[in-house]
Amino acid sequence: MKKMILGLCMMVVLAMGLGGCATQKDLEVVQAREKAIAAKADQAAQDAENARMAADEAIAKANTAIERAEGAEQRAIERERIAAEKERMAEEKAKKADEMFKKSMKK
Amino acid sequence: MIRKRILERLPLFNRFHLTLVLMAILFATGCADMRGYLAKSLPLPGYPEDAIQRNDFVVGKDEDVIGRLATIRLERGDTLPDIARHFSLGINNISAANPGVDVWVPGAWERILLPLNFILPDTRRDGIVINLATMRLFYYQKNDDRLDVSTYPIGVGTEERPTPMGEMVITRKKHRPTWYVPASIAADHRKKGDPLPPEVPPGPLNPLGEYALYLSEPSYLIHGTNKPASIGLRATNGCIRLYPEDIERLFEKAPVKTPVLIINQPYLVGRRDGIVYLEAHTPFQESATANWKRAYAKLKHIENQSGSLLDWKKVKEVVIEARGIPVPVSADGDGVGMAAAQPIRLRHPGRLFGQPEIPAFNTDAWYVLAASLRDRTDAQRLAAIINHQGPPIPARVLSEGDQHRVLAGPFDNERAARDAARRLKIDLELDAVLFET
Structure with a gap:
């Protein structure tokens, strides 16, 4: 009986051992998968970070471009204003000269 | 030796180049002589400037419009008053026809419209008709069935002293008239610090010019001028001014007793x-x-x-x-x-009639520094205005960096330079400085 129980126990232990062996392998597979997923996650995170950085950079560039455009527009407006002012002054000077000339043409 | 060797190696190539060089030398030496020939012989675009009638027209039956429009391309140094005088137009005509064009410093090569067609005023067509608004005189003459009209631009009275309107006649004509200065004008000149003598004899200082037609309206004349650039302006004390060349023609044509009608039809x-x-x-x-x-x-x-x-x-x-x-x-x-x-x-005539001439720069003469300006256009404008004074004062621009000096002269002596400086002060309010080179 004892032998039989021992035999059964041994069979159970063996079965458990054998069963245990299968779990370890599975675990390794799972661990490997986990590692791969983690690596992918890291890569995705890295990619996301890179994309965010690229987006930030693009936004920064766009902002700089907008600033430059605004600056250029301001400068253009200023140049236009100066040109208009110059034209007005030139017209005024021409008018003044013309009036002076007309006065000089009297007897 | 080397040349011979090269020629032997590439005989055709080198002879071709030598021929080209020789032709280039021949062309370069011939350029100056050829230019005049080419200008005369090549058909240039446009009509010759004398192809257009400026003054004398035949009036068509039941028609009111005479003449036709023309255009001309400006050359460097032209001013609108020069173009106006050459084509017997007033400064008012040419300025109005070309809005936006600088009268004194127009762009070189700019195309200018010459308003050489006119609608006859709505009046009788006999004798002299003067339209103050258009600043133009018409002299009608009947030749059998034909009606001829001669038209000239004029200068008229200012707003303060306008030309009187209405019917009058020519009472007398005078070649080389003396100007008896009216009291009102004498007072104005005294106020300006430029007192006038009671009478001004014929000569360059006489504002009546060389010919005068006296009107039945006392003290009013149709006369020439010593300020031709004033034609087309309201600048007289009520008299009617014509270009010197125009008054000469009218003086010859219009006899005493010619009726004169002065109207205002804009x-x-x-x-x-x-x-x-x-x-x-x-x-x-x-x-x-x-x-x-x-x-x-x-x-x-x-x-x-x-x-x-x-x-x-x-x-x-x-x-x-x-x-x-x-x-x-x-x-x-x-x-x-x-x-x-x-x-x-x-086509541009090259030289415009009456265009002021600026004598060559003289290193042994008196000059007057009229102004020193930073803007070249302003300086050119001022020089042109001085050149068109009556009598003319020669003036030019001397540029150095962004400094543009307007120099009047040369004058033979200090007195002539001083007179010019005085005129610049009185007429143009310029504080001029005399110097001798």
Whole structure:
């Protein structure tokens, strides 16, 4: 009986051992998968970070471009204003000269 | 030896190059001689400038429009008063016809419109008719069945001393008249610090010029001028001024007792080849509304009488622009008639009649520094204005960096330079500085 129980126990232990062996392998597979997923996650995170950085950079560039455009527009407006002012002054000077000339043409 | 070897190696190539070099040398030496020949012999675009009539026209039966428009391309140094005088136009005519063009410093090669067509005033066509608003004189002469008209630009009285209007006659004519200075003008000059003698004998300082036609209206004359650039301005004390060359012709043509009618018609309506034309000038402030009402009534009358419609939008444009050019305003004007209103292109004559000449720079003479300016255009404008004074004062611009000096002269002596400086002060309010080179 004892032998039989021992035999059964041994069979159970063996079965458990054998069963245990299968779990370890599975675990390794799972661990490997986990590692791969983690690596992918890291890569995705890295990619996301890179994309965010690229987006930030693009936004920064766009902002700089907008600033430059605004600056250029301001400068253009200023140049236009100066040109208009110059034209007005030139017209005024021409008018003044013309009036002076007309006065000089009297007897 | 080397040359021979090269020639032997590439005989055709080198001979070709040698020929080219020789031809280039021959061409370069011939350039100066060839230029004049080419200018004479090559057909240049446009008509010769004397192809256009400026003063003398035949008036067509039942027609009111004479002459035609022309254009000319400016050359470096031309001013609008120079072009105006060459084509017997007033400064008012040429300025109004070319809005936006600088009178004294126009762009070189700019194409200018010459308003050499005119609508005859709505008056009798006999003797002299003077239209103050357009600053133009018409002298009608009947030759059998033909009616001839000679027309000249004029200068008229200022707003303060306007030219009187109405019927008068020429009472006498005088070659080389003496100017007896009227008390009012003497007082004005005294006030300016430029006292005048009681009478000014004939000569360059006489504002009457070389010829005078005395009118029956006491103290009023049709005369020449020593300030030709004033033609087309309201600058007289009521007299009528003509260019020296124009008064000479009128003096020869118009006898004593010629009737003179002085009117003020800024809006002129007329017909040629069945087309209705409108010519609008900037009216004198004091007479604008009444004159437009008269012109409007005439246009309406033409429209009702002829049954042909007028382009009223065009009429409005012509009045607003006031360019002093007859513009077709018939709504149903045919293409042929409209084409006749197109300007003809004239060639520049090279030298313009009466254009001020600036003597060569003289290192042994007196000069007057009229102004020192930072803007080159301002300096050129001032020099041109000084050049067009009467009598003329030669002036030029000497540029150095951004400093542009307007220099009047040369003068033979200190006295002449001092006189010029005094005139610059009185007439142009310039504080001029004398110096001897």
